[in-house]
Amino acid sequence: KQEVTQIPAALSVPEGENLVLNCSFTDSAIYNLQWFRQDPGKGLTSLLLIQSSQREQTSGRLNASLDKSSGRSTLYIAASQPGDSATYLCAVRPGIYGGSQGNLIFGKGTKLSVKP
Amino acid sequence: GAGVSQSPRYKVAKRGQDVALRCDPISGHVSLFWYQQALGQGPEFLTYFQNEAQLDKSGLPSDRFFAERPEGSVSTLKIQRTQQEDSAVYLCASSLASGGALGEQFFGPGTRLTVL
Numbered sequence: 001k002q003e004v005t006q007i008p009a010a011l012s013v014p015e016g017e018n019l020v021l022n023c024s025f026t027d028s029a030i031y032n033l034q035w036f037r038q039d040p041g042k043g044l045t046s047l048l049l050i051q052s053s054q055r056e057q058t059s060g061r062l063n064a065s066l067d068k069s070s071g072r073s074t075l076y077i078a079a080s081q082p083g084d085s086a087t088y089l090c091a092v093r094p095g096i097y098g099g100s101q102g103n104l105i106f107g108k109g110t111k112l113s114v115k116p
Numbered sequence: 117g118a119g120v121s122q123s124p125r126y127k128v129a130k131r132g133q134d135v136a137l138r139c140d141p142i143s144g145h146v147s148l149f150w151y152q153q154a155l156g157q158g159p160e161f162l163t164y165f166q167n168e169a170q171l172d173k174s175g176l177p178s179d180r181f182f183a184e185r186p187e188g189s190v191s192t193l194k195i196q197r198t199q200q201e202d203s204a205v206y207l208c209a210s211s212l213a214s215g216g217a218l219g220e221q222f223f224g225p226g227t228r229l230t231v232l
Contacts, residue, residue, distance in 0.1 A: 004158070034220065043120075043207060044159070044223040089158055102211070103149055103172065104221060106158030 002027045002094050006107035014115050021075040021110045023090030028068050035075050036089040080114045087111045120224035128230045129198045137193045137227045141210030151207040198231045
């Protein structure tokens with residue numbers, strides 16, 4: 001059974017720091033991996049989608065990497081800003097032999113606080 | 117609007133009442149997913165539709181939960197005889213592709229259900 005773990009559960013950094021959020025998954029047979037941002041009381045905003053054949057994706061100050069064989073992904077945030085404060089969720093779409101119809105399996109998230 | 121919308125945004129129900137939660141996916145999106153998010157947890161899969169066909173309902177926690185998408189667009193998640201453990205945020209997501217090429221999932225703002 002696929003399990004997704006995110007470390008740390010919470011992180012507080014001063015504005016301007018570069019930071020890395022970690023995500024690990026137990027079964028390397030995945031179709032893709034998606035990083036989301038969730039603000040309090042809100043839905044999920046998709047940040048980056050990495051297909052299983054890709055190693056990384058970049059969007060602005062965000063860079064996500066994927067090492068499928070080791071079951072790891074990282075989300076790198078450059079020059080953090082107070083507006084980046086939110087919970088960041090990692091989710092994998094299991095491969096076809098995982099019985100998946102496309103649903104995502106989520107970690108519990110990392111709550112990020114960027115202090116001015 | 118271009119995004120996924122859900123209504124109501126908040127619902128308070130007395131234990132034993134029936135509730136109906138609505139999801140309007142992005143126009144043209146074939147796949148639709150329902151997830152349940154408990155406080156402090158990542159979303160967990162409930163059910164999946166491809167057009168009007170419910171292809172996977174393995175995540176529905178009990179037979180009190182029922183979902184439909186009769187015309188392949190709007191979907192309704194119904195919970196009968198609500199219990200306190202049903203209190204959670206219910207998220208709807210849609211994606212453009214179907215079959216084995218499911219892509220990026222876009223989420224609505226969620227419905228926060230509180231059962232008293």
